[in-house]
Amino acid sequence: MSDAAAYRALGDATISNLKGSLGTExxxxxxxxxxxLEALATAMGEAQNDIMxxxxxxxxxxxxxxxxxxxxxxGETQADxxxxxxxSQKFQLAMTEFQAMSQMYSMLTNANSTSLKAVGEALTSLxxxx
Numbered sequence: 001m002s003d004a005a006a007y008r009a010l011g012d013a014t015i016s017n018l019k020g021s022l023g024t025e026x027x028x029x030x031x032x033x034x035x036x037l038e039a040l041a042t043a044m045g046e047a048q049n050d051i052m053x054x055x056x057x058x059x060x061x062x063x064x065x066x067x068x069x070x071x072x073x074x075g076e077t078q079a080d081x082x083x084x085x086x087x088s089q090k091f092q093l094a095m096t097e098f099q100a101m102s103q104m105y106s107m108l109t110n111a112n113s114t115s116l117k118a119v120g121e122a123l124t125s126l127x128x129x130x
Contacts, residue, residue, distance in 0.1 A: 037119055044112040051105045058098040065091040 068087050 037116070037123060040119065041112075041116055044108075044116070048105065048108055048112065051101060051108060055098060055101045055105065058094060058101060061094045062091065062098060065094055 065087060
């Protein structure tokens with residue numbers, strides 16, 4: 001997946017989560033309707049959670065790949081060596097994908113923090129003026 005596609009998917013997920021968080025009382029099963037800031041924070045948190053769940057899945061892939069590679073041992077035959085090489089490549093790919101997801105998570109966390117702080121301060125400023 002290209003960077004542009006990943007960011008587009010992340011943006012779509014955030015917007016979708018935000019729309020869902022701004023539902024009415026009846027669509028949410030009763031209860032109070034959250035403020036705009038609460039809905040924004042919820043949507044951003046859900047987007048972070050989506051990335052974290054993907055990271056957990058990738059960690060499982062890393063663990064499974066490492067386990068399979070350790071079972072192969074040194075390998076005496078060429079077929080064993082080929083399987084060991086294949087497992088090594090799968091492990092490296094999984095590690096690289098995990099690192100990329102970690103960076104995306106970090107960027108999203110920082111963006112969420114900055115956005116919520118800015119919106120919160122703006123709302124505070126508006127409240128003082130009214």
